[in-house]
Amino acid sequence: MAAPVDVPSPYRGVSAPYRTILGIDLGTTSVKVSLVDMDSSTTVFSTSRETEATIGFPTDPRGDEQDVAKILTSLQNCVEKIPEELAPGVTRIGVSGQMHGVMLWRAREGWHYSPMSHRFETGKVSRLYTWQDGRCTPEFLQTIPTPRAHLPVATGNGCATLLWLARHMPEALEGFDRAGTVMDYLVAMLCGMELPVMSVQNAASWGYFDCGSRLWNKEILAETGFPCDLLPRVLDPGEIAGTLRQPWCCVPPRIDVGVALGDLQCSVLPSLVHMGDAVMNIGTSAQLAFQMTGGFLPPPADPSSPVQYYPYFGGRYLAVAAALTGGNALACFVKMIQSWLQDLGIPSIQEDLLYERLLASAQTSGDTPLTIVPTIFGERHIPDQRASASNVTIDSLSVGQVTRSLCKGVAANLHAMMPREFLTECGVQRIVGTGSALTRNGILQEELEKAYDIPLVYSKTTCGDAAYGVAFAMLLEMQKR
Numbered sequence: 001m002a003a004p005v006d007v008p009s010p011y012r013g014v015s016a017p018y019r020t021i022l023g024i025d026l027g028t029t030s031v032k033v034s035l036v037d038m039d040s041s042t043t044v045f046s047t048s049r050e051t052e053a054t055i056g057f058p059t060d061p062r063g064d065e066q067d068v069a070k071i072l073t074s075l076q077n078c079v080e081k082i083p084e085e086l087a088p089g090v091t092r093i094g095v096s097g098q099m100h101g102v103m104l105w106r107a108r109e110g111w112h113y114s115p116m117s118h119r120f121e122t123g124k125v126s127r128l129y130t131w132q133d134g135r136c137t138p139e140f141l142q143t144i145p146t147p148r149a150h151l152p153v154a155t156g157n158g159c160a161t162l163l164w165l166a167r168h169m170p171e172a173l174e175g176f177d178r179a180g181t182v183m184d185y186l187v188a189m190l191c192g193m194e195l196p197v198m199s200v201q202n203a204a205s206w207g208y209f210d211c212g213s214r215l216w217n218k219e220i221l222a223e224t225g226f227p228c229d230l231l232p233r234v235l236d237p238g239e240i241a242g243t244l245r246q247p248w249c250c251v252p253p254r255i256d257v258g259v260a261l262g263d264l265q266c267s268v269l270p271s272l273v274h275m276g277d278a279v280m281n282i283g284t285s286a287q288l289a290f291q292m293t294g295g296f297l298p299p300p301a302d303p304s305s306p307v308q309y310y311p312y313f314g315g316r317y318l319a320v321a322a323a324l325t326g327g328n329a330l331a332c333f334v335k336m337i338q339s340w341l342q343d344l345g346i347p348s349i350q351e352d353l354l355y356e357r358l359l360a361s362a363q364t365s366g367d368t369p370l371t372i373v374p375t376i377f378g379e380r381h382i383p384d385q386r387a388s389a390s391n392v393t394i395d396s397l398s399v400g401q402v403t404r405s406l407c408k409g410v411a412a413n414l415h416a417m418m419p420r421e422f423l424t425e426c427g428v429q430r431i432v433g434t435g436s437a438l439t440r441n442g443i444l445q446e447e448l449e450k451a452y453d454i455p456l457v458y459s460k461t462t463c464g465d466a467a468y469g470v471a472f473a474m475l476l477e478m479q480k481r
């Protein structure tokens with residue numbers, strides 16, 4: 001292991017206007033960073049970048065893979081934007097991000113640090129096999145052992161992906177001796193850790209993890225030839241994983257870094273302040289979640305149930321409808337229009353402008369009989385279902401009507417997974433809407449309000465960001481100690 005680099009003079013004895021926690025979210029579409037003031041819990045700086053990390057030709061046609069180097073570059077470009085006067089005040093780092101996914105790296109060769117630029121570069125790493133990866137078909141899932149866990153295993157879950165790779169593409173595992181989510185890799189890199197650690201939240205999202213005993217199902221996995229040595233040690237949410245070894249971009253060294261958390265738990269935490277509230281977060285995917293009372297124990301695994309119980313904070317659980325269909329359905333529509341324009345030799349239109357025009361035409365189109373089921377990625381409880389359109393009439397094909405029915409379809413899909421009646425029976429009286437795919441889309445808001453017909457309020461501040469949420473989680477943890 002390399003010796004820690006000396007603290008450069010700019011970090012010595014500098015006082016900053018705020019003492020802050022740096023929250024990082026490694027999302028599927030974008031990375032976000034938030035500096036949260038420890039006294040007021042407010043955001044004093046935030047920025048984000050689209051990673052454009054998706055690889056065009058994955059190793060399996062049903063796969064969904066991202067380039068880890070692009071994610072790291074986008075993140076460091078964000079961190080470098082932290083204003084000079086705020087950087088010395090960073091006292092802790094919290095990391096959250098896309099759950100379920102898995103990447104591999106080689107110990108001591110997984111990254112390189114440049115003492116000149118204070119930036120890292122990726123070394124010997126695999127691609128990131130994301131939560132949207134579809135190679136573990138229902139047929140494949142039937143051939144793998146039943147886990148001893150309350151969460152069923154679905155395609156895109158880390159352990160299922162590793163099992164698939166071990167069986168069908170063993171060369172993809174060769175040369176690697178470490179694995180984790182991309183967030184665990186980042187934490188290991190920042191802290192110079194020989195072995196990565198993972199939180200209960202992300203371990204549960206990989207499958208084959210028993211939240212009760214906090215143990216991996218190693219004996220079950222070992223029988224299948226699964227490389228159990230790759231499974232990281234598991235910590236509780238809020239625990240410290242290590243210490244930042246070197247100055248990183250503008251962030252001073254020797255500050256604590258928390259074990260990486262799930263984006264789902266972090267994005268709902270700041271908004272779930274009242275019992276009786278549920279949080280609806282729509283980013284690349286969509287989740288509707290509320291907190292179960294202390295002492296609640298989840299029922300045994302039921303893969304056909306659209307509601308699952310995810311580990312939250314302090315040993316509690318969240319009831320969650322985690323739809324694979326969210327902003328990605330609209331993003332797919334936008335990409336389709338752009339590629340049609342290109343194929344037809346018509347000048348392309350900027351993405352943000354296209355969203356603006358589509359949403360404006362849906363605003364004037366009013367209701368429509370056209371029905372779109374937008375489940376292009378299937379859903380975990382119905383993996384074979386794909387998107388479809390019905391009730392297509394000659395006068396329901398305007399761009400505004402198609403956009404509106406797509407939004408209506410995203411709302412209907414979430415409502416089918418966790419309907420209004422389920423929420424009210426569980427005491428939910430209000431929904432807090434967060435996530436940029438929801439807060440930027442007035443049509444989606446209208447359609448959700450119609451579908452749910454219970455008060456829906458929107459959190460337009462950064463409170464709904466997982467980057468803010470993970471910083472907030474660390475702040476709560478510090479206040480407890």
Ligand SMILES: Nc1ncnc2c1ncn2[C@@H]1O[C@H](COP(=O)(O)OP(=O)(O)OP(=O)(O)O)[C@@H](O)[C@H]1O
Binds near residue numbers: 031
């Ligand atoms: N200009 C825009 N106007 C409205 N919606 C947009 C616009 N640009 C992107 N979106 C929506 O936002 C979604 C991406 O949201 P976001 O950046 O929050 O993703 P993310 O943080 O990577 O998601 P997640 O946290 O789920 O991984 C896209 O899928 C798209 O539906």
Ligand SMILES: O=C(CO)[C@@H](O)[C@H](O)[C@H](O)[C@H](O)CO
Binds near residue numbers: 028100262283
């Ligand atoms: O959207 C994601 C990443 O960008 C996922 O991690 C989801 O937020 C979510 O964690 C999942 O669908 C819950 O099971």
